[in-house]
Amino acid sequence: MTEPVQKLRIDKWLWHARFFKTRSLAAKVVSGGKVRVNAQPISKPAYAVSSEDVLTFPQGDDVRVIKVLELGERRGPAPEARLLYDDLDPPKPREAAAPVPRFEGKGRPTKKDRRALQQTRSDLLE
Template sequence: MSGPSPKLRVDKWLWQARFFKTRSLSAKLVTGGHLRVNGQKVAKASHAVSVGDVLTFPQARRVRVVKVAALGERRGPAPEAQTLYDDLTPEEKPVPKAPGSDGKGRPTKRDRRNLDLMISSRLED
């Protein structure tokens, strides 16, 4: 018979896994009610997570879904932090650009002159 599985505060784990720059930012996300652990909303930063839990939360205009693979002992470098979770976030399809927009923005003065020359040459013909 094995003992209880080790657990860690969810705000601390999110900080150690480098999803948030500070622990207070991760706590603010949790207390704001924006985190789900295994599909259940969590409102306390002291909620304990263990290996195998699935976390769902918003980050940088997208929803992240991660599975806890390990509990960290410290906030180490990024390669070490990436070993703490498995990313289950579905890939987003790229949004096509608006038709007729080449991404250049407004035409420049040179573009307008060339357009005027082209229009005037068509009118003369």
């Protein structure tokens, strides 16, 4: 006899694989219609995924493309969770944030500096 194909709810798998901090957050993203399984949009957190499925979903500012390798039995530590999937499109490293613009490199402008700046701006408008 053949073994039945094992399946797991998608919200539970996303939580096991540590893509979302809570299972309810994973369910909210899925029910919002933002997740695709094998290029098919789904909107039910109870949708069953199995190994070899490809998931596409937003996470933060990135869109993740993940191939399910294993289903997992529990939500374990991060190194264990990384064994559950293969990242087909890893997120790009973020660039360092631009420093906050300062007034001529001296920090926040003083009241006198602001008045001078407003005066030059009003002169440009006239």
